[in-house]
Amino acid sequence: MVKLIAPGTVLTTAVILGLLNAALLLWLALSQPWLGVSLHGDPDTGRAVALSVDPAGPSRALPAGAEILQIAPQRGAPVALRAADLIEEPDMLGSGGAMSGFFARQSALHSALSGGEVEITYATGTGSDPMNLVVTPVPVRPLSDLPIAFWTQLLVALAGLWFGAWVLALRLHDPAAWMLSLAGLGLALAAQAAALYSSRELALSLPVFGTASRINGIGTMTFGIGMVTLFLIYPRRLVRGALTALPALMISAAIIWMEFIQWPRFVPMLQGLVALAMLVLLAALAVQVWVNRRDPRARAMLGWFGLSIALGAGGFVLTVIVPVLIGQPPILAQSTAFLLFLVIYAGLGLGVMRYRLFDLTDWSFRLLFYGLGMGMMLGQDAVLVMVLSLDHAAALAASLALVAIVYLPVRRRMSGWLRRENPPSAEAMFTEITEIAQAEDRDTRIARLCTLLRRRFDPLSVAVLQEARPAAVLEREGEGMVFPAVDDLPAIRLQWAMQGRRLFSSRDLNASRRLAGVIGGAIDQHRTYRDAVNAERGRINRDMHDNIGVLLLSALHSSGVERKNLLIRQTLSDLREIISNPAHESWDLARLLADLRAEIADHLDAAGLALDWQAEAPPGVSLSPRRAHTLRAFLREGVSNLLRHAGAGTAMIRITASGTGAEAALSLLLADDGSGFDPDHIRPGNGFVNLRERVAQCQGSFSVQTDAQGTRLSATLPLSAADRKAQP
Structure with a gap:
């Protein structure tokens, strides 16, 4: 027996895993030694400059704008500071040797900062004599010191994971949903890893940095596997069999080679591999557009979702990857460019809302809002406990109150805006179905049924079909829907739901089937009622003829008054019995x-x-x-x-x-x-x-x-x- 998994269970699991990963990421980011200095590496001069200094930090005596020359631990050799030590993404260094040197220097700097007092050698201007400052790094970085780049990349990671899980929860047996979810998982891995090391103050230990770098590369290419394979099979399958798995096999082999066997020697090749995967993705998109040029639903889907992917993933490649490949600095910082991926999920939401992308319906948004509300509550609870040190019970109560006061009203408004549908109430539907069943002639029933379907689905056109269509079906991928023949009523074709604002979906198909069943049942019940009424009328007619008629005829021909009265009394008794027959013993x-x-x-x-x-x-x-x-x-x-x-x-x-x-x-x-x-x-x-x-x-x-x-x-x-x- 196949065990069914509820959509809420899948989404809840994804929300909890996302929050646990975020908590782990936050713990790693805060568990680093802190100097209280915002550093910037100038790639033109090679200098490392202190842009700002926290007045409450260990290095508060360091002047802002000073060039940091080296950092010397109590024991061991000093480590000269270079602009490359502050690079946001080490993959962009260009060679395996440069990356190996970078990680060696990161390990040395982290060891120096973790060993107690360090001596910072700095210069306040060109030609000025170097000066020394002894500081003791704080072993834990304050939460307030985490830059906005950290939080934006964390947001992108959660969006990728949760949106992918949202679609997968509702389409567990759909390979396209699995590919979208895989891409979301890859984006989450890449963005979370980048959030950790791209927003570091100065250095991370080699185990932490090396692992995060590998995870970032694996996540980036996993995103590529998911997206390329997705558009090879959706909305129309372009390849079959082993060819479907070919991109995954080739990219997986490259990941294993670069991130495990030869790390970090060939990691700089990752930039080119990402650009190549993007070209393959755009080619698959172009082929899908061509093969689906006569399919309005697919064209609509590609218009929303395909364009959003091209803008999101393509924008990241053009602003970050391509400049590095041609020897230029990135146009956007990687942490900022990650925000472009949110365009993908905005397009996903719009595609689901307007064109039923992945055949998801309105209730999918209710599930999404449920997951977001749960994530908001858990996140608030964690912040209140960790940051404000509230008691667990008080933090939970405050989180529930905030969700109830702020989130639930907003969710209701958003749900109404996204659905933009106003189907008739259950009471109105019941009244109209009853009127259909009780109509005296077939033409009246047909007219009332067409009115009901207009009110329920608000189609652009309604046409009565001549051919027998016993089952409800979608036509042309949702452009039209056939409402099935019910009893003596004909099938009816509906075109373009909600006055053309969307296509018909499986939700509408199921609603048609249920509605047809209810109408058929109502007609059967009314027919049974009419048959029962006619049968009762026939019974009364027979009893009047066979019993009352005989008694009255006998009374009519009777000459004695007493006998006549007796027969009339018996007639009245029998008449009462005929009327109340069902209640007689x-x-x-x-x-x-x-x-x-x-x-x-x-x-x-x-x-x-x-x-x-x-x-x-x-x-x-x-x-x-x-x-x-x-x-x-x-x-x-x-x-x-x-x-x-x-x-x-x-x-x-x-x-x-x-x-x-x-x-x-x-x-x-x-x-x-x-x-x-x-x-x-x-x-x-x-x-x-x-x-x-x-x-x-x-x-x-x-x-x-x-x-x-x-x-x-x-x-x-x-x-x-x-x-x-x-x-x-």
Whole structure:
């Protein structure tokens, strides 16, 4: 069995991992010896200059603008300071030898700063005599001393990780989502590592710096693997099989060679490899544009997401990588250029919002906002505990309050702005569906259905289809959607959702299927209701004909006042029973037969006919209201026809119970000695038709036999378990 992972679990895991990595990064950045000096390396002169000095730091006596010549530990050789020691990205030094020397000097400087007092030799101007200043570095760097570049790169890292996890959480089985998530992970690794060493005060230890440098290179190329492979398979697969994995295999081999086997000898080649990966990415984008030129959804996606990647990743390469490759300084500092990657994720958000990029729908934003809120709360809690030294419970309470007061209202407004949809309420939908089901004719139902679909999806056009379309489908990658045929209603094609502001998505498809199911169920229920009403009307009509009609006819022809009154009272009693039939309890068979014998004998005696009655009623047998009415109607309608048409002198009635258990049944026979009738020339009236229907509804059988010796009506009524159960 495949274990399903909830989207919230994936995103929550990514948020927690991102915050843990950020906490580790912050701890490493703060666990470095601190001089309290902001240093700048001038690549033209090769000098290292103190741009500013913290007035509360260990080097507060150092004048701002002084050139730092060397730093000497208490024991060991002094280390001369060069502008290259302050370079933001060591990959840009240009050669493996320069990088090896750089890391050796970083290790020596870090050891000097970590060993206690150091002597700083500096000069205040050209030609001035060097001066010395003894300082004791603080073992922990203050949080306030971390530059803005550190925080911007950390922001980019979290954005890459969390946005990639956001898409992956909702599309766990989509290779394109995995590639986007892989690119986000690579960006997170590269940006976090760069945040650590590019914003250092002076030096890091070789284990920390070397590891961060490797992670930065691995992350950069992982981003390339993810993005190149993404556009090889999305929105249309350009390659298949082993060719899909070729970029990943080639780049992975280069990573292993440069970052592990030959580090740092060939690390400067990373700049060229990044530029090459960018060219391959742009080529894949161009091919996707060409092969999808007739696909409006893909064109829209490439317009938003492809352009954002070209601007974000391409802008980084053009402002940082290309100048270094041609021997020029970067146009933008690497820490600043990392902000260009946020353009990618802005394009991702816009693509999801407007064109359902990666087939994500509105609820994906709710999941994203949930993750951001959780990250905000955890981050605030950590800051309050570490920086303000609040109690854990107080910090958590304050974080929850800030999220509730600030974030939740903002999230609600952002969600409304992003969705920009106003579907009808559940109450309105229910009312409209009910009106569709209750419409008297098909054309009215179709018109009401079209109105409902306009209100729900707000399409540019609605067209009724002639061909049968039993299933809801998306057409032309979301340009149109077919609402399926329901019952006798035709399929309907909708074009361009939300008045053309977006394409139809799988969310709309699922909504159509659910809506069609509800409408079909409502129509079935209304039809069942109408059938039940018609059946009840038919029952009342049959009872009026078979019972009330017989009694009133007998009263009409009765000459005695007492008998006439008796028949009218019985008619009223039967009329009340007909109206309230569903609420009646079962009839005891013996009592019912006794009443019917007295009633029929009275009718026949008044007409001068003899009655031959034989009936058996097994003890404890009762009849349901339906069977009791059927038995009564059989005898009354049969006797009424006999009196009016048979010309007979005797009526014979036989009622017997036969069989046991599930085979138990009541056999009915009404025969006369009249002249009969010719069934080929005389059509049976409504009485026989009603009797046949009544008996059939009781799962019984009914037959009529006639000849010159008389007419025989016979019926069989099965007895259910409830009929056979003795009454208390």
